[in-house]
Structures are given as structure tokens and as C-alpha cells.
Amino acid sequence: MKSFGMAAAIGAALSVFAALPSVAETVNVRLARQFGIGYMPLTLVQEQGLLEKHAKEAGLDVTTEWLRFTGGSGMNEALLSGSLDIAAGGTTPMLTIWARTQGNIKIKGVAALASMPLHLMTTNPDIKSLSDFTRGDKIALPAVKTSIQAITLQMGAEKFLGEGKHAALDTFTVSMGHPDAQVSLMGGQSEINSHFGSPPFQNMEAKDAGAHKVLDSYDVLGGSHTFTAIWAKNEFIEDNPEVVKALMAALEESIAFIKANPEEAARIWAKAENTNLSQDEIVALINDPQTNWTTTPERLLPYVNYMARVGLITKDTDDWRDLFFDTVKDMQGS
Template sequence: MLLTSLGGIAQSAYAEGNISIAQQFGIGYLILDVVRDQHLIEKQGKEEGLDIKVEWRTLSGATAINEALLSGALDVASAGVPPMLTVWDRTRGRQNVKAIASLGSMPNYLLSNNPAVKNIKDLSQKDRIAVPAAGVGFQSRTLQIETAKLYGAGDFKRFDALSVSLPHPDANAALIAGGTEITSHFSSPPFQYQALEHPAVHKILSSYDVLGGPGTFNVLYTTQKYHDENPKTYRAFYAALAEASRIIQADKAAAARTYIRTENSKLPLALIEKIVKDPEIDFTISPERTFIYAEKLHELGVLKNKADSWKDYFFPEAWTHPGS
């Protein structure tokens, strides 16, 4: 997937029949890959009487994604639950950013190539943890919540000083190769599966351990303005996401082929099929355990606003599905 410049496209935002969408790297965005591959937004748009023009972007890291959304250079952003909650918190009463849908529940693994590191308590000043957005992304916030459990709320940023911002593909390559400052990587599918095929790499923590079970990894989100001013486009987009989820569930082998094709991935098809069929992974648009992040990050002072339920930070269209 090509990385397209964000410059000069702000004029397309908030125009009914236009939608610009940013995704990041990894199989956590398979629902979007299927939507794109099968032109489902355009298909659903015709049901609404619209010819929808779709623009796709690929970016790495929640910070860049959120800046693009708030500047008007994007209509729809995608990132982990904590970055979405951060921008929801900071835009209340202004842009009023909220989530559209989940992109699926899947674990993220904290991996290490340091044999001395068996769990996060073993991490030392000699270790560096690669994450897409140090201190603020899904992986960092998940680690902060776990750190608060172990060391107390006052020390929840203990491992921020060891964290380095690096896109998943680069971090994965560094972890597998060894010999760099990167000794750990808070990874995501498919990268964690690829890394674990190497004997020097082992898992020290899963995001599911932190959440107490399966939980949403990535979500899609937008501003109140885009939601309200583009009702037909928004409905078509939401319907396309729901359709893509059903397509994946119906034929996971075909979905794996779609990922390889859409992402121009060099990974073996057998590996991608294994990931898509992993019982830990569910490509559902229903949010799962997102409220744990909202609750814990408010307790830690990361979020100023307290959510009473997951529905506070999701647009109403998502309420028709189960959620948490």
C-alpha cells in the first residue's frame, strides 16, 4: 500500500460523497483491506444513491493519525483504543471526536530477544522497547496500565523512558536480526507471529493478560462534524465495515489472500491464514473491553473526562451491536 501525501486534500473533507481514510500497518486492519479490495463503500454508497469517492492513506503511529484528523486532512482515522480515547477526551466540546466501529479483537504481544527478560519486571536500562507511538499509543498505554498494577499508579510511566517510536515492520526486523538497541517490541499481528518463528524471540506479555480477556485492538473514529454533515456517506461506510466483517467470517482463507494482495505482503500465505483463523482473533466491528481503557486511563489521570459507558465515546450507529 502506498503512502500518500496528506497535503492538499483538506478540501475533500466534510463533502457528502467523499471519504478519506487512514490505516496503519498490520493485519489489525484486515476489515479495511476487504472494504478496499471489494469496493464495499462504493457499493453501499449506491444503496444510498451516492457515488462515493474514497481516498486511502497509510500512516504509522497514532500521533500522526490524530494530527491529520484534527487538521481536516482526513475524514476517518484508525488507531488503537487508547489513542482514540485521548482524542475523544481532548476534543469534547469542540470537534467531539468519537469512535465509529471496532476493527476486531486481537492480542498484542510484548516480545523480547533478551533471554534474561522473562516478564516486564526483568526489563532494565539496557533494554529498549519498540512501539509505534512511544508513551501514547495502544502498546504504550497497555504497558502503562500493567505497570500501574505492578508498581502503583504513581509509577505507571516507568517504562516510557525505555520506549522508542518505530513502525512495526522496522521494529520487527530489528528484533529478529538482533544486535541493535531494540531488545523488545510491543508487537501486533502479523508481526508478532512472524517474530515468534525465530527461536531467540519470546513473549513476555499479552494485551489480553492486561485486559483480563479478549479486547478490541484498533478502532475507527471521526469528528462530530463529519458524522453529522455526511449521513449517507457515514451510513454507507458503516454498512461496508459490517459487510467486510461478515465476508471475513464466511471465508477466512479468502480473507488471508485479500490481505496478501492488498498489502503487497511478502509473508507466506500459510502464516496469514494461521493468524486469521487464530481463535484469539475475532474480526468484529463490535467493541470489546474498550471501557477498561477508558476507566483505567481516567484513574491514571491520562483522561480528564470520565466515561460512564462505552457508548459515551462511540457514535450511536455502533450501539445497535453489543459492546463493552
């Protein structure tokens, strides 16, 4: 009888223990972003602790580690080496790593961040169009041949200089982060006399009387397109479904906050980036009618189709959903 009673007691105790809520294991998420206002949704996620907030609401204990990169290629290397979970950058580095990994680790997009125009600026008064670049000119951009600026420059060369001319301007390009490129361009003391940048760097350059715009990415693509996005390995997405849901909720809250509170979003971003832009200038960038803060991908197929056609990548698709995980499958992307 004693053994029966003891067994019953143990069974009851186990039942109570099983009913208790489990203690969530702490998940450390390593995220990265680059320089520029196109990463504002991520800046607010970081500064306002939105990923941690939404994870906690789902019963998860999440910590975050934020890294900074000057280009997408370095970010992809970190992703491949396992030292990064969520990469963020221009869309073409994402497309490059997507094409390379679909037969193995399957890296795909998680969400877009913003659609923004990219401007090729120059201080050379003789350059009015792409055909005016000569051997003495140098174009700074985040990464030669792989950054969204480099690919857009190739697409622009093909569109405005003619078929087969897509690589005509590659010889003029040099890899340089946007902050350094802006300093080099406006300082006038380096070989850099052109910069294919992004907001806010191109906007600050445009304020200088000696600089002017040569090319607009919206003209190349025929309309607005996704500039910044985030991507990850399939393993991370599959192993952390609740964390991914929390990340998407954090991004949606961040973007809603930017749209509803541009002045406060500008203040938070300015403090985090230590920018020289005024409050009014940042708000103007946020409210720019050409900018669309959204997680919905836009006009990525022209990029992937071009890159596949000229041999920059070995995989192509006519369905933008192939480029992303199911995190954005119900959106009206392109």
C-alpha cells in the same frame, strides 16, 4: 390568455423537473489505516470497493482516498487539520482525542474492527517479566505514551509491578512503526531488543528461536479487548449520514467475508500488504480463536478509566456508548 398559457406551461415544466431524481454530488471520503492484520476489514473495504458499492446502492456517488500512517498520533493530527475524514488505529489514540474534543468538535468512535491480543516480545534471554528490564533495553512501539501498546504496557506495569509503578517502563520505550521495529528486533544490529507489536508482526517474531513473549494484553485486561477501531469528527458524521450508513454496511460485509472466506480474504490482504507471510499463516491468524472480527467495541472502559485516573486524559465515563457515535449504539459493547 397567452400569458396564462405560458405560466401554466412553465408550471408544468417545473413540476416535471422537480419530479426528476437529483444527481448525487460526488463525496470524496479520505480514510486511513495502519500496518497489520488488525486492519484487514478496511483492506477489504478498499480492495473490493465496498464503500463505493454500498454508497451507490443508496444513490450516492462516493470516491475514496486511502492514506497510511505508522501511529495514531499522526492520524489524529490529520483529523484535526481537516486532511482526514476517517481515522483508524489502536483504541487509545481514539480515547485520547475523544477526551480532548468533547467540548468542541466532538471526535468519537464510529466502530470497532477487531479484538486481538498484543504481545510484548524480546530477544533478551534475561528478560522473563516486566521487572527484568534494565537501562540497556529498548522497547519499540508505535508511539510512546499514546499508542495502545504504550498504555497497555503502563497498565501491565501497574498490575504486575505494583501501584504507582505504571510509568516504570516508559523510559525504555521508543516510537517506531511495526515493520521497522520487527526488522530492528530480528536483525540484532540495533539497540531495539524488544517490540510491543501486534499481529502479524508478533507472530513472525515468535517463530524465531531467539525471541519470546514477556507480556500479553489479554492478561493485562482480563480478557479479550478491541485492538483496532475507526473514529471521526462529529461534523463529518452529521453532514454525511448516508455515507456513514454505507461505511457501516461496507464494514459488516467485509467482516462477514473474512469469516466466511478466510482463504480468499488472506489472498486479498497478502497481495495488498506485500507480506512475507504464507497463505496458511495468514489464514491461521484470521481463524485464531483469540481474534474476534467485529464492529462491536469490547473492554474499552478499562482503558479510558485507567487513562483518566493517571492523568493521561481529563475526561472519564462509565458508559462505553459515550465513546462512540450512534453507529454502534444497539450493540452489546463494553
